[in-house]
Amino acid sequence: MSDTQKTFRALLHAQRVWDVPLPRFDASAAPADPLDLFRTWFAEAVAAGQTEPHTMTLATVDAEGRPDARTLMLHDADERGWHFGTHTTSEKGRQLAARPHAALTFYWPAQGRQVRVRGTVTPVGRAESRADLRARSTGALAAALTGTQSEVLPSRDELVRASEEAWERARAEPDTEVETWSRYVVEPHEAEFFQGDAERRHVRLRYRREAVGPWTRELLWP
Numbered sequence: 001m002s003d004t005q006k007t008f009r010a011l012l013h014a015q016r017v018w019d020v021p022l023p024r025f026d027a028s029a030a031p032a033d034p035l036d037l038f039r040t041w042f043a044e045a046v047a048a049g050q051t052e053p054h055t056m057t058l059a060t061v062d063a064e065g066r067p068d069a070r071t072l073m074l075h076d077a078d079e080r081g082w083h084f085g086t087h088t089t090s091e092k093g094r095q096l097a098a099r100p101h102a103a104l105t106f107y108w109p110a111q112g113r114q115v116r117v118r119g120t121v122t123p124v125g126r127a128e129s130r131a132d133l134r135a136r137s138t139g140a141l142a143a144a145l146t147g148t149q150s151e152v153l154p155s156r157d158e159l160v161r162a163s164e165e166a167w168e169r170a171r172a173e174p175d176t177e178v179e180t181w182s183r184y185v186v187e188p189h190e191a192e193f194f195q196g197d198a199e200r201r202h203v204r205l206r207y208r209r210e211a212v213g214p215w216t217r218e219l220l221w222p
């Protein structure tokens with residue numbers, strides 16, 4: 001084994017998980033709707049000092065059914081579902097147009113918590129997508145105006161040039177349109193809340209429903 005590999009393994013195996021004081025989660029007292037529990041857990045993640053608790057993994061599948069995943073920002077969570085924003089022309093945008101199903105994962109290690117959401121994905125429409133971008137920072141607008149997300153970039157210089165132009169435009173025209181930008185909503189049919197436990201007696205509470213109607217709640221073996 002090479003020294004580099006040995007160093008890597010030593011570092012890897014020295015890492016710990018569920019090694020901080022963890023909250024108890026009484027699943028029998030969980031609310032009837034997963035959105036309520038998500039909002040509570042999100043507020044608790046912020047209060048616990050979790051860095052970037054509003055970031056999540058979005059998993060999609062491509063036309064051949066092969067999975068793909070990336071980190072995104074959560075833009076909202078309401079009775080319609082979990083919202084994010086991206087370009088319709090990006091890799092994920094194309095994947096979602098062909099197969100409108102996705103899974104989201106949040107991991108909040110400060111409390112040993114994970115939330116998983118699965119559902120159907122719908123673009124929310126032009127008006128809300130425009131408002132989505134307007135409500136965000138100049139940097140977010142500049143980023144959305146820069147180039148064509150997920151296309152091959154010929155050189156770093158090209159990005160710098162396009163980004164400088166985009167920043168200028170974003171500052172001068174804060175209401176400018178980005179035709180490819182869309183807000184999407186994941187309408188959940190399943191959501192799972194995982195509370196880690198030092199003894200590995202993790203609590204997993206799953207909510208599921210077939211269509212609109214009451215949620216079924218059940219515990220899962222960890």
Ligand SMILES: Cc1cc2nc3c(=O)[nH]c(=O)nc-3n(C[C@H](O)[C@H](O)[C@H](O)COP(=O)(O)O)c2cc1C
Binds near residue numbers: 071073085090093149
């Ligand atoms: C912390 C973080 C937040 C991100 N938020 C977004 C986002 O809200 N929207 C977005 O399109 N890409 C976001 N990205 C970039 C994506 O991870 C990804 O690189 C990009 O969307 C292209 O993905 P695709 O090729 O699968 O379409 C974020 C990346 C990181 C690391």
